[in-house]
Amino acid sequence: MISVCMATYNGEKYIEKQMRSILSQISGEDEVVIQDDCSSDNTIEIIKSLRDPRIRVEINEKNQGHIKNFEIALTRAKGDIIFLSDQDDEWMPGKVEAVLRAFQDAGTMGVVTDAVVVDAEDKIINESYFQITGSRSGVLKNYIHNSYLGCCLAFRREVLQPALPIPRSVRTHDGWLGIVANMLGDVVFLDEKLLRYKRHGNNASQMHRFGMGDVIKRRLSLAFHMVRVQPTIYAVRQARIRKGENAK
Structure with missing residues (x-):
């Protein structure tokens, strides 16, 4: 079973096209888990108008912010x-x-x-997100410079056990989830461009640089949490080994 987790907030301009591109690829047993962060536009109405039983929508009672909103979706x-x-x-x-x-x-x-980067009018800005960031696998590589882009990321359910709750002191939820997945096993980077990654100025996540002091602070925090989850990482890996042995 596949779960597609989406955090929404005032996304009426693009949400229908995105939803249709997802629903056309998943099976009847799969789900799209949507956590809405108190949208004030027609986002929810548009989603409900699709009338698809695979969509599971929940609306926050109060605004939670981007990372917490994704975290709630993941728990569902x-x-x-x-x-x-x-x-x-x-x-x-x-x-x-x-x-x-x-x-x-x-x-x-x-x-x-990989993804093609496009602007608000769907015109191509860059043919490859991987080329922009030098994206590749590796815990150390992504600790130094994160190249996990959430909208391009999928992972096994076992990643959630050590990854949740998402530490608020790390910069991004996707960087944290990618690192935890890589601590558990392999993360494969596919060169196929399978997403049109839209940058339009109102994205919840932004592509910009941070000051050196902020970077150092975040890296130290990330290192702390990587060490903190090591016992859980070990337990999950051992459980997977036992599961594999029992399946033989």
């Missing part, structure tokens, strides 16, 4: 494989199929696809 997910999704991108045909194919290797804990 029921799937074995969890995809993260933004509200304003577009999944390209074959995304789900390619990602699930990568998960056929039992050692794969996460998968990241």
